[in-house]
Amino acid sequence: MSWLPCQFIDESVFVNAENLPETKLIHREAMLQFGQKGDAPLNPRGITFLVTGSKLDLRRYVDGVEAEQLECEVRRYSTEGIHVRWPVQGAHEYNRWFTCTVKHSKGLFTATGFLRHPSDQPPPGQQDFRRWPAIQDGEILTTTGNTPALIISVPCCSLIKTHLSQQKLHCQFALDHKGPNVTVEWHFQYRGERNKLFSHNSRSGQTEGSGVGMKSLAAGDASYILPFAKMSSEGMYICSVAVNPLFINLDINLHIQETPRVSLNIGPTLVLQEGGEQKVICEAENYYPLDVEIVWYEQDPAVSGQRVGAPLPRPLQNVLLSSHKHNSDKTYSVSAFFYLQARLRDSGRQFTCSVSHRSLRVPIKKSFILAVEEPGSWVFNLTVGVIVVTLLAFLFVMVFYLYSGGCGDPHANRLMKG
Numbered sequence: 423m424s425w426l427p428c429q430f431i432d433e434s435v436f437v438n439a440e441n442l443p444e445t446k447l448i449h450r451e452a453m454l455q456f457g458q459k460g461d462a463p464l465n466p467r468g469i470t471f472l473v474t475g476s477k478l479d480l481r482r483y484v485d486g487v488e489a490e491q492l493e494c495e496v497r498r499y500s501t502e503g504i505h506v507r508w509p510v511q512g513a514h515e516y517n518r519w520f521t522c523t524v525k526h527s528k529g530l531f532t533a534t535g536f537l538r539h540p541s542d543q544p545p546p547g548q549q550d551f552r553r554w555p556a557i558q559d560g561e562i563l564t565t566t567g568n569t570p571a572l573i574i575s576v577p578c579c580s581l582i583k584t585h586l587s588q589q590k591l592h593c594q595f596a597l598d599h600k601g602p603n604v605t606v607e608w609h610f611q612y613r614g615e616r617n618k619l620f621s622h623n624s625r626s627g628q629t630e631g632s633g634v635g636m637k638s639l640a641a642g643d644a645s646y647i648l649p650f651a652k653m654s655s656e657g658m659y660i661c662s663v664a665v666n667p668l669f670i671n672l673d674i675n676l677h678i679q680e681t682p683r684v685s686l687n688i689g690p691t692l693v694l695q696e697g698g699e700q701k702v703i704c705e706a707e708n709y710y711p712l713d714v715e716i717v718w719y720e721q722d723p724a725v726s727g728q729r730v731g732a733p734l735p736r737p738l739q740n741v742l743l744s745s746h747k748h749n750s751d752k753t754y755s756v757s758a759f760f761y762l763q764a765r766l767r768d769s770g771r772q773f774t775c776s777v778s779h780r781s782l783r784v785p786i787k788k789s790f791i792l793a794v795e796e797p798g799s800w801v802f803n804l805t806v807g808v809i810v811v812t813l814l815a816f817l818f819v820m821v822f823y824l825y826s827g828g829c830g831d832p833h834a835n836r837l838m839k840g
Contacts, residue, residue: 423456423481423484423489424455424456424457425453425454425455425456425464426453426454426489426492426494426524427452427453427454427465427489427494428452428453428454428471428494428495428496428522429449429450429451429452429494429495429496430449430450430451430452430469430471430496430497430557431447431448431449431450431495431496431497432447432448432449432450432498432557433445433446433447433448433497433498433551433554434446434448435551435552443552445551450468450469450559451465451467451468451469451559452468452469452470452471452496453465453468453469453470453471454471454473454494454496454522455470455471455472455473456473456481457472457473457474458474459472459474459564463560463562466560467559467560468559468560469557469558469559469560469561469563470561470562470563471496471520471522471537471563471565472562472563472564472565473537473565474564474565480522480524480533480535483524483531483533484524484531484533487526490527491526491527491528492524492525492526492527493524493525493526493527494522494523494524495522495523495525496520496521496522496523496537497520497521497523498519498520498521498551498554499519499520499521499536499668500550500551501519501545501550501667501668502550502667503545503549503550504666504667505544505545505667506666506667508538508599509599509602510598510599515542515544516540516541516542516543516544516545517538517539517540517541518538518539518540518541518555519536519537519538519539519668520536520537520539520563520565521534521535521536521537521670522534522535522536522537532672534670534672535670536668536670537563537565538565539563539564539565543555588647588648588649588650588651589647589648589650589651589655589676590645590646590647590648591608591645591646591647591648591659591661591674591676592645593608593643593644593645593646593661593672593674594642594643594644594645595642595644595663596642597642597665602624602665603623603624603625603665603666604623604624604663604664604665605621605622605623605624605663605664605665606620606621606622606634606639606644606661606662606663606664607620607621607622607660607661607662607664608620608621608631608633608634608644608646608659608660608661608662609659609660609662610657610658610659610660611657611658611659611660612656612657612658613657618630618631619631619633619646619659620632620633620634620646622634622636622639633646633647633648634646634647635647644661644663646659646661651676651678652678652752653678653680653710653751653752653753654752655676655678656676656677656678657675657676658673658674658675658676659673659674659675659676660672660673660674661674677711678710678711679710679711679780679781680708680709680710680753680781681709681779681781681782682706682707682708682709682714682777682779682781682782682786683706683707683708683709684704684705684706684707684775684777684786684788685704685705685707685788686702686703686704686705686775686788686790687701687702687703687705688700688702688790689790690789690790690791691790691791691793692762692790692791692792692793693793693794693795694762694764694792694793694794694795695764695794695795695796695797696764696765696766696794696795696796696797697763697764697797698763698764699761699762699763699764700761700762700764701759701760701761701762702718702759702760702761702762702773702790703757703758703759704716704718704757704758704759704775704777704788705755705756705757706755706756706757706758706777706779707753707755708749708751708753708754708755709753709754709755709779709781710752710753710754710781711780712746712754713779713780714754714756714777714778714779715777715778715779716741716743716756716757716758716775716776716777716778717737717741717758717775717776717778718737718738718741718758718760718773718774718775718776719735719736719737719738719773719774719776720735720736720738720768720771720772720773720774721733721734721735721736721771721772721774722770722771722772723770723771723772723791724770735774738760738773740760740761741758741759741760742758742759742760743756743757743758744756744757744758744759758775762792764792764794765794766794766796768792768794769792769793769794769795770791770792770793771791771792772789772790772791772792773789773790773791773792774787774788774789775787775788775789
């Protein structure tokens with residue numbers, strides 16, 4: 423990759439009608455061009471950020487990705503009046519800084535860093551954003567470094583994880599010089615409340631909190647380990663890296679999901695007498711987050727396997743939902759039920775409960791077959807059963823009487839012989 427189209431988000435600060443400072447964002451056409459000092463711009467009409475060689479290379483973070491899959495954005499960066507000479511060979515006394523962010527169009531990763539543009543002019547002060555020098559269309563800004571001087575990257579900005587599983591929140595950084603005074607921090611933010619999880623300063627060696635391996639950190643891997651993700655782990659995790667006068671952070675939104683457990687209160691076959699009634703319950707338990715959809719429908723199983731011309735399953739209209747149950751582990755449960763009245767024409771039909779949830783790629787389905795019997799068959803079977811049992815009992819009594827009585831009476835024995 424020798425070039426990458428970018429948007430330069432310029433800023434214009436002015437005083438509004440209420441005498442308050444206001445910033446207007448200006449989207450301008452720009453190009454991130456990799457090459458050597460003095461190269462001609464590939465897009466003479468736009469602003470060219472010519473990135474020349476250094477120890478780092480931004481392109482290794484996007485290796486194997488087509489340019490059409492990348493989104494590039496460049497912005498000015500304010501040092502808030504802080505001036506520190508950047509400790510690399512041949513560096514000028516002063517620098518103008520720009521942030522460069524490259525994202526995958528499908529959110530697979532984000533890499534953000536700094537472009538250093540040497541300057542002989544000292545920074546204007548704390549509110550340098552009020553007096554930024556103008557950049558004209560077609561201007562070439564040559565930056566020292568084949569990448570930003572500081573790179574921080576995460577493989578994804580929004581993660582979906584399973585409840586009670588160990589999670590690793592990735593965050594890597596790189597610098598173009600040795601021995602920097604780096605401060606790495608992790609924060610957790612949820613509903614406006616922000617808490618520090620980890621902090622380490624390389625110069626002092628002071629460390630607070632846990633979750634980041636120190637050996638990995640020394641190699642530029644600041645990834646944070648969650649032993650197991652709970653429902654309370656859901657929120658925004660912020661990885662920040664500071665090397666004076668630069669500070670940068672990236673947000674990782676962690677979403678917890680738990681797959682529902684689905685069950686029916688009956689077996690695979692339900693046998694009812696015609697006219698009978700049965701409450702059928704489909705229960706979805708221990709899912710997270712809250713949104714879940716339960717649909718009951720019926721169909722003829724004989725035609726459900728047909729690829730062409732098979733009638734679509736018919737959703738049931740008389741289904742009722744229970745109120746959501748909030749479990750102690752912050753998961754939810756709910757049930758969908760209906761009262762099934764047995765009719766002969768419905769015998770053999772299949773009833774299916776389908777549960778959809780954002781944690782599922784396909785819905786979970788539970789089914790049963792309805793078998794309906796005529797009332798007459800029940801009476802006949804019961805009558806036959808009673809008669810057979812009665813005859814067997816009578817025969818048993820007679821045999822027992824004859825056997826016990828005949829053995830004790832000689833006259834009876836002679837009669838039996840005769």
